[in-house]
Amino acid sequence: MKHWTENDFQNWLYGLKDEDQHVTECADCRAELGRLQVERRRLTEEPEVSADFLAAQRRSIYNRLEQGPASNWAAWRWVLSTAMLLAIVFGLTIPRWHQAAPAISDDQLFRDLSAMEQSAEPKAIAPMHDLFEQ
């Protein structure tokens, strides 16, 4: 007869394994089941909670009951903080999208235009002149 393993006992303790024929007939395994049940009851014994603490908690509950339904502040808090965050993000990013190209003064514009007009060659040809001069 094969005895139950510790895993088997754990699974049985937590409702994941049913008792089988072996455990019903084996005195050792039955004894172990009994020991584990006692051990579990001991381990999960409810700790004492002070009566003062429970009384104070009940007073808080009664106070909240008298105040009526809780305000929706908790839900609104999230909505407001999300809205503020979005406002900040948009505030920082939108001006960049609409940022105009760097302004050029009128003088600079006229100088550039007149330079283009006076030269018969496209600007891209200028570096080639150096090759022929050498």
Add this chain to the structure above:
Amino acid sequence: MGAMADRLGANLVATADTRDFGAWMTSEQKRIFLLCRRMLQDFGDADAATQDTFLKAWQSLNNPKSKELDDPAKWLTRIAINTCLDRLRSKRWQFWRRRPGGEDEAAILGMAASSDPDAEDRLFAKEIDRRLKQAVEKLSLRQRAAFTLRHYEDRSMAEIAEILDLDVGTVKAHLFRAMEKLREELHDLYFHRGRK
């Protein structure tokens, strides 16, 4: 479940009587607080969740549409578990929250009175309990709820399924995965000193 809870369940149709509710709350308060404490692993959170649970119960009982309750204790447990799950979900986003302070730990330890006279046993049990709590924090929310209801409240699979609004197979799967994660801690808890 106390007699008051039975009466509350049987008589309740539209409005809950404050005195009945108060007596029922007193009879269920400690159990609900400990359940919340085990689910949330935090004294202050458990206090707040317990209060929220009874407030929700009161509001629901005073709702004209509320129906007679078959099992008020189970119904209250479901409210408590859902309240704790909501808190745990919102806590996931609050990563900046500090861990419980020394005062909280002292309050918890002061709250727990051990019946075991052997100091070594007590120390060992505390150490294992601490490890188990740490391990429970690694479980998913459903796994945590299923394990807490099974380990501390000794609920049957069917009851856990009803409380969590899941089918029994799903509860078993959650519990199985929880057990896989907790096996080492549970092994030490039950088998550390060999078979007696």
